[in-house]
Amino acid sequence: MTDTKTHGESIYPGPLQGRRFNPRSFNETVEAIELAFDYRGDITVGLKSGEQVSGYLYNREVKGADSSFDLFPADGAGTRRIRFEDVQMVAFSGEDTASGKSWETWVAKKESERKAEADRVAADAKARGYL
Numbered sequence: 351m352t353d354t355k356t357h358g359e360s361i362y363p364g365p366l367q368g369r370r371f372n373p374r375s376f377n378e379t380v381e382a383i384e385l386a387f388d389y390r391g392d393i394t395v396g397l398k399s400g401e402q403v404s405g406y407l408y409n410r411e412v413k414g415a416d417s418s419f420d421l422f423p424a425d426g427a428g429t430r431r432i433r434f435e436d437v438q439m440v441a442f443s444g445e446d447t448a449s450g451k452s453w454e455t456w457v458a459k460k461e462s463e464r465k466a467e468a469d470r471v472a473a474d475a476k477a478r479g480y481l
Contacts, residue, residue, distance in 0.1 A: 367391065370441040376417075382440040383410050383419050392424055392444025397436045404443060405430065 366389055373379040386393045386407045394404040403423060410419035417434040424444075475481045 365446055366442040367444075367446045368442060370439060372439050373437065376434065379434045379437050380412055380417070382437075383407070383412075383434065386440055386442070387419070389442055389446055391442065391446040393421070394439075394441040394443040395421075395432060395437055396439030396441070397432070398438045399436070403430060403432065406444075 366385060371378075371382040371385075373382050387410050389407070392404055392406055394402055396402050403421070404425075405421040405423040407419055407421045411417060412434075415435070418431050419434070420429055420431050422428075423430050472481065
């Protein structure tokens with residue numbers, strides 16, 4: 351699969367937003383669709399017919415020649431099912447609403463909040479003469 355951005359050590363480091371994949375095989379199409387399924391933003395799919403569809407991918411089924419995925423088109427026109435065999439390109443075109451919101455970031459934030467609250471309680475207790 352070709353990606354228009356250069357990769358570092360990991361195959362897909364950093365955010366996917368702005369990346370474009372041009373799968374050259376069924377397996378590469380599966381890989382691109384799996385990445386798109388986990389992405390929390392809109393994607394743009396270029397079809398072999400020349401049509402481009404943008405929207406949020408919410409479901410996929412990998413069943414060999416019958417593989418397909420569903421998306422909510424950005425234009426709000428219901429839902430759309432697209433067959434893997436019709437895909438020429440997958441671009442991560444929309445903002446990833448979860449970018450930078452990893453579990454580790456959340457844990458660090460909560461720990462910082464807990465420490466600040468403990469420091470506040472200790473300062474209050476000290477000011478009242480309890481410590």
